[in-house]
Amino acid sequence: MDGTALNGVSVLVAGAGLAGLAAAYDLVAMGAGVTVVDVRDRVGGRVWTIHDGFAEGQHAEAGGDMIDEEQVQIRELAQQVGLKLTRILRGGFxxxxxxxxxxxxxxxxxxxxxxxxxxxxxxxxxxxxxxxxxxxxxxxxxxxxxxxxxxxxxxxxxxxxxxxxxxxxxxxxxxxxxxxxxxxxxxxxxSIDAPAIGTMYRIEGGNERLATALAARLGDRLHLNTDVVALSHRGRTVRVSVKNARALSQITCDYAILAMPATLLRRMPITPALPAQQHDAIVRLKYGRATRTLLQFSRRFWRAPSRPRAFGSPLPFGAVWDANEEQRGRGGILSLLAGGGASDATQAIVAKHGARGLTESLDWLGSRNAELTTSRQIVWEQDPYARGGYAYFDPAFDPALRAWLARPFGRLFFAGEHTSIKWQGYMNGAVESGRRAAAEVAAVHALP
Ligand SMILES: Cc1cc2nc3c(=O)[nH]c(=O)nc-3n(C[C@H](O)[C@H](O)[C@H](O)COP(=O)(O)OP(=O)(O)OC[C@H]3O[C@@H](n4cnc5c(N)ncnc54)[C@H](O)[C@@H]3O)c2cc1C
Missing domain, CATH: 1.10.405 (Guanine Nucleotide Dissociation Inhibitor; domain 1)
Known part of the structure; x- marks a missing residue:
């Protein structure tokens, strides 16, 4: 990477999830003046490692969890910032x-x-x-x-x-x-090897460490609790209106990378407006319902010789797996991911019977006499800054519009899981798209 390619160039990155942070990492390396803003009070977006409330210092993932062997962009980036990956779920699903x-x-x-x-x-x-x-x-x-x-x-x-x-x-x-x-x-x-699931990893200490490691390198270039509310671009200038604790201000820059979910991007006024097809693609993209429940028990009752520690199912609790087998302690955490209709069903079980109700639905795994010590539930469709787990394509989405999700428009560039072709819906897609958007800025800037 040319460390001077973007000297004297200012770029605003909207969104400090893995896409925005990966973009910023490369932009800084190319010498750009970078500002990263995120509406949340933390970085990582849909990568969120939960530590609070769990006994024995254990933690588990509320969002992005497993990293596959062939997801090289995220694995490389983790390595570049000095993080280790731990092999998980060797027994597969x-x-x-x-x-x-x-x-x-x-x-x-x-x-x-x-x-x-x-x-x-x-x-x-x-x-x-x-x-x-x-x-x-x-x-x-x-x-x-x-x-x-x-x-x-x-x-x-x-x-x-x-x-x-x-x-x-x-x-x-x-x-x-x-x-x-x-x-x-x-x-x-x-795809040749999909949907078979091969070797899987998590980042040692929690996936969120990738986001915090990238954020630490940004120092005061990162602004949390800062909402991008409008955008205008004319000639060589992009003007970004941001809101921070009710105060409105404007950031002027040469380029902007929009690395927020389409659910949020479509609410933002952009002047002049995006091309009709691009606007349509962003407006029509659907995001899936996803409820993550993390159940900590006093012992890991689900472990049995030669039995997998992860299961898919068509049942209301969704899929279930060992959330922290790589961590020490007598206790352990089970992660339940309920997608689509299972997200509603899981929420209904918890509303009626509490987390105990979900524990009982794991009877087949040996939960009968288990002691539930802590539980957390995260409903991503209710998260105001995600509005869903990740993108999916419904029958009303015109596939010819898909390419528009990632297409630059003037000095605006687009990143995020939803813009990736091969890795849409994955952390790897976020990282890859962020790095792609940063490279696009450099390429456009180099044009005569
Ligand atoms: C339950 C669940 C399970 C998953 N499991 C896996 C898995 O096992 N493996 C895997 O690889 N992936 C998994 N994923 C997907 C993965 O987490 C995402 O694809 C990835 O984290 C998305 O990153 P992103 O940067 O594109 O978006 P985000 O992480 O959503 O980042 C976008 C950021 O933009 C910010 N933002 C939004 N609006 C504004 C605004 N107006 N102004 C400023 N900032 C704004 C948000 O606060 C957010 O921080 C899972 C996701 C979920 C929800």
């Missing part, structure tokens, strides 16, 4: 499904056939999609995108196993089969 009497049962690995069967059924769709090189401006993609996963399941007369597998994927897509565009499923099954 198992699967839990209700038996004919409705009781949850762990399926032996040998009988988990849902993935393979879905892959097989999807072949008539994945084949042309791969021929289209997975491009979202192809009519092949447009044709699939208009249908929901539920409509497709009806069309192929899917049996209970296929439907349960697709419903279980709401823990991944954060959308139920009737909400999710078929193209999302086809896209997932078109």
């Amino acid at each position: 198992g699967y839990v499904r209700p038996d004919p009497s409705g009781h949850p049962r762990i399926l032996p690995r040998s009988s988990v056939r849902g993935w393979d069967r879905l892959a097989e059924e999807l072949k008539p769709l994945t084949t042309p999609y791969v021929l289209a090189e997975q491009r979202w401006d192809s009519p092949i993609t447009a044709n699939m995108a208009r249908r929901s996963v539920a409509a497709w399941l009806d069309q192929i007369k899917a049996d209970a196993e296929l439907r349960a597998t697709a419903t279980g994927m709401r823990g991944f897509f954060l959308a139920d089969p009737d909400e999710l565009s078929l193209i999302a499923l086809v896209d997932q099954f078109s």
Whole structure:
């Protein structure tokens, strides 16, 4: 990276999640004068490690949790700022499904056939999609995108196993089969190794350490509790209106990177307005419901020889896994991620029976006599600065618009998980998009 490429150039980064912080890291390295603002009182956005309230000094992730082996951008950045990754969940994911009497049962690995069967059924769709090189401006993609996963399941007369597998994927897509565009499923099954889950990591001490390490390098260039409320750009100047403790002020800069979720970006007045297609893409993008429940118990009752420590399910509690196996202590934390309809269902269980109700729904894992010591629940669709877990594509989203989510407009650049193609919905997508946006600023600046 050329350390002088952006000397004398001012860039405002709106959003101090991983996307904004990764962008700022590279901009500083290129010599730019950087200002990063975030409306929250902390950095990290949807990466948030919770320490408070847990016994034995343990912690767990409220947002982004697992880092996959092939997610090189986040792994590289962590390494660059001196953080270590710890291997987790070596036993991979198992699967839990209700038996004919409705009781949850762990399926032996040998009988988990849902993935393979879905892959097989999807072949008539994945084949042309791969021929289209997975491009979202192809009519092949447009044709699939208009249908929901539920409509497709009806069309192929899917049996209970296929439907349960697709419903279980709401823990991944954060959308139920009737909400999710078929193209999302086809896209997932078109990647060679997906959706199989391989080697996984967490950042030692909590994923939030990546955000705080990046923020520490920014010093007084970072402004928290600062809301970007409007933006105008004309000629070579970008004017950003910010609100801090009710006081309005203006920051003038050469370029701006908007690294906030589309749910917030679409509320912000931009003058002159974005091109119609870009505006449409930002307005129409959906964000999934996601409730994370963290349950700390006095002992790790879920551990058993040769049994996985992570399970997907189509059940109301969602997916469940060992949230902190890498940490010391007799106690341990289970992480429940309920996406789409399971998010509503999980909240309903807790409203009626408290966290105990959720503990009881883990009976199949051995929770019967477990002592629940602490619980925390984070409902991301109620978080005012995220308004959902992460983006998903519904059947109303025109796939040809997707590219517009990441397209620069004049001196405005766009970053964030939702702008990534390969890693949308992941921390890696946030990091990669931030670094891409910083490189775009440098490229535009270098143009004659
Ligand atoms: C429950 C859950 C589970 C997840 N699990 C995983 C996982 O296991 N693995 C994985 O890789 N990823 C996971 N993710 C996804 C991952 O956390 C996100 O993709 C990533 O953190 C998004 O980063 P970002 O920088 O794009 O956005 P954000 O982290 O949302 O950052 C955007 C920032 O912009 C700020 N902002 C918003 N509006 C304004 C404004 N007007 N002015 C100033 N600032 C503003 C926000 O406060 C926020 O800090 C999960 C997410 C959730 C919610």
